[in-house]
Amino acid sequence: MRVSYKWLKEYVDIPVSPEELAERMTMTGVAVENIEYMGKNLNKIVTARIETISPHPNADKLVVCQINTGSENLQVVTGAPNVREGQVVLLALVGATLPDMKITRAKLRGVESFGMLCSAQELGLDPENFPPEQRNGILEFPGDTPLGVDVKELLGLDDVILELELTPNRADCLSMVGVAREVSAVLGTALKLPEINVTETEESIDGKVSININEPELCGRYVGRLIRNVKIGPSPNWMQQRLQAAGVRPISNMVDVTNYVMLELGQPLHAFDYGKLKDQTIIVRRAEEGEKLYSLDNVERTLTSDMLVITDPAGPAAIAGVMGGLESEITDSTTSVLLEAAYFKPASIHRTSKNLNLRSESSMRFEKGIDINGCLNAANRACQLIQEMGAGEIVSGFVDNHPSPSGNTVIRLRPDRIKLIVGVEVPGDRIKEIMLNLGFNVKEDGGDFLVEVPTRRGDISLEIDLIEEVARLYGYNNIPITLPEGASTEGRKTEVQAAVDRILDLMTECGLNEIITLSFMNPRNFDMLNLPMDDSRRVAVTVENPLSEEQRVLRTTVLPGLLDILARNSARKNKDLAMFEVGRVFVPVIGEKLPKEILTLGAVVSGKTPGNWQVRSYEMDFYYLKGILESLFRALNISGYSFVPEKGNHAFHPGRAASVRLNNEDIAVIGEIHPSVTENYKLNERVYAMEVNLEKVINACKGLKRIEPLPKYPSMERDMAIVVQRDVHAGEIIDDIKKNGGKLLKRVELFDIYEGEQIEKGYKSLAFALQFQAADRTLTDEEVTDAYEKIRNALSQTHNAQLRA
């Protein structure tokens, strides 16, 4: 909403500067987001008359004008196509500033020039606001315009525009009078509202207009007034300037009046050509499905049955509250006008304007809610202006179809409640003063106030709404600063939250950067990941109205996000990448409205560890990532998991992937990304990735309960090197060692793997460090040897393992 400071001052006393007004309004809830000083770039530009024009001696396209500014005669060279002798124009004097230039004394092709004749563009004005013949040349003014008048005064540019940023509840401020009321409440100064009285002719409206509302739910009121002897022409300058200040283009007196009253009072009006209405009858009804109408902007609109239309018996004449129809439009030949001032249901207008993708100043006001009790007043105001301008004569009386009139609401306002909510005791007198300044009537009732709220403030229906009015006008910054009293509470993270934090710490400690990617993904990723058609990850939550196909579904796996970011980085030549993300994946659940949201950890590594003169860099491979996952388990005190070869996950290399199982559940998958998948993501290097179900992991993480006492007796170490067939999994052997090691075996570590010359082909050697220990005694050699032999025998039976010399 653009508010002209000059215009506003007509309605309310403003003893402060525009800046201070803006600050005070902002701090009381009607934010001024910008202050525009209209003519601030225009200096030393005045009206002047072209007395004579002579050809330029050296240039065909230039002429030399002798110009009278009222106080002096100046010679100006111009190339403007539309100059005429006797014309009143705007002359930028030597030393003048315009938005994009400064005027200096100049010689044009040898002839001196003392200024410049101005076009709309050069003045920073919209050429569309001027007659067509002036749009490509200089501006021209009536011959009787006084000379030497400053452009700002002439065009009403000596004004300041306050641009309001209104919250949705303050539709009452979508009018100059509404803003004036707010200013009056904020500053506590007097309102000076326009007095409305209509001079009517003898002719009565009775029997000349009939208005039928078929949908009282959608149209709460319809006021019509009839205007005869209409003379279409331009509206007066003052009105045009105010419209322009508000950002509305002047068109003709009749249209300008409707716009002017809308800006002044907030009530959109519509003017129909009365002669074109069949049977002089208005019917407000729903459109028929597929019914068509050419709107004022000359577009054929196809209507639906949830749209409200203003019709005559022959068909639709306007889309109610949104835009008029071309057929009943006011033209130069219009002689009688039916003026509409109506109230339409906000939700209906909102839907219609959205569905037609057609927004107007009018629809914007209706959808935010106007004052149903202001319709007649606005119609009268328009009639008054039309009559005063001599644009028409007002037929006596009006039609007011108002099916269920309602009055003002009375709300009880308790000072105790104000104290409780706001935290400060506002004196009763001050409460009353605030209400009165808002224009609300107040009655005292046993310590409370009964406040009568006018219908123009549709946002106020509860006591809390009034408390807000008190708080904002009392001033938020006058409210003291306190801290909540009452029972103290303990702030602490839940175990799950603490575990997630631990996981984030651990992943970064292991050298991975945390990333955050969007929860959306392109379903194409399922193909890019090689997922078979029946893979459960293909069943995703679909977004009905995504911004693009890239964001069509919610992720069921974090891998695509990680691979995309990897690809983006590697395209930018960022090498050696190690990244992770903790976020939710979304799994639809049959029979449930909401999907299951599973907290998931994803990580990728690709490239090498850092190396230099001191340490060789090496590839971050499967075991690098596995080590990180094992560290994570260790950090969370999780044990009893196993890595099982995974050949069925098609996103991964069939020989280099594992499922991680814990308590008979898959809790993670880890492996090298399948080469065809890396190719799909335009990754050139091997990529290792894992995806971990954190809910299951955190469930299994029991935390540390009681410490185990430190051993009092020394441990004994024995190495065991065995030879087994190459395809035997080391994990199985370790499991068997543990199973057969008895209570004395404390630790097993695989410290070497060997395949090669010294070993038979198809076999490999594995070397383990075994640690034996008892809590209550120092072990003897025999005891350890017994345990060692038991393990060896078991391994030779189960895996045909040979002890290596």
Add this chain to the structure above:
Amino acid sequence: MKDKLNSLKEQALGEIAAAGGLAELNDIRVKFLGKKGELTAILRGMGTLTAEERPLIGQIANEVREAIEQAINQKMSELKENERQEKLNKETIDVTLPGRPFMIGKRHPLTTVLDEIKEIFLGLGFEIAEGPEVELDYYNFEALNFPADHPARDMQDSFYISPGVLLRTHTSPVQPRVMEKKAPHIPVKVIAPGKVYRRDDDATHSPMFHQVEGFVIDKEISFSDLKGILLTVVRQMFGADRQIRLRPSFFPFTEPSAEVDVSCMSCNGSGCRVCSHTGWLEILGSGMIHPNVLKMSGYDPEQVTGFAFGLGIERIAMLKYGIDDLRLLFDNDKRFLAQF
């Protein structure tokens, strides 16, 4: 005999001073002080002395022994020190060579900011709650007092999944979810951080972003308490000399509502590019929980009151780290992430 002892002493001291190594020094000790050493040899002649001379010579002999021993010990530590020095000199390395490279991972800046905020509120006695990102229209709008035809409920602004189900547009739905569980229990002090979604994608909007919701419900919680908590939090977050300013605003689920500005940390309120020359930065929205919201979720607004606030994490991260393009936060460039 006395002369013999003295000349022995002179000789020994001379040799000790000339000794070049520990082994040589050891030989000297044996040579003069050993069982078969020269001092012993001289003292064997004690038998020839008179009873008066004996103690005198004995004393001199002791003095000579002590002098030699002391000289040897002193020389020994000198030599050891020299030897150590020599070893240290040989071990000198080039300390300007770069050290062993370790991989260092960093938390995403949004996580870091979120963590700081969580810590502040934990310290103030708040618990942390979570809610679903795919949310029912009921919790996202209806239970928060949005009227049925509110423009925010347009398909325009929200991502819809199915009728009545959408991606939450703010973290506020955690309010009614927590209230339903806790009512009529008081006090309630909760923050709810998380991801939220809106249909916007440009230089200043991401379709997914992060918020923290916070709310308190108790007997006699007032707007002045809201001011107190916000001031405390803002000062912990941005520094002890920050000021706050509250401007009336509108949210369907709070009333009275306020936008909260913090005095600009880059110009200290005098006006600069960061604060668009206003001296203030808008950082959060807040207000007293609307009585309808309390009522719908099981609290009696005549018995308890509460306040709520919500802040955008991206905005705070951008202010804190001087990030001027929101998209950098979701770009995940290694060179960006490594800076935090």
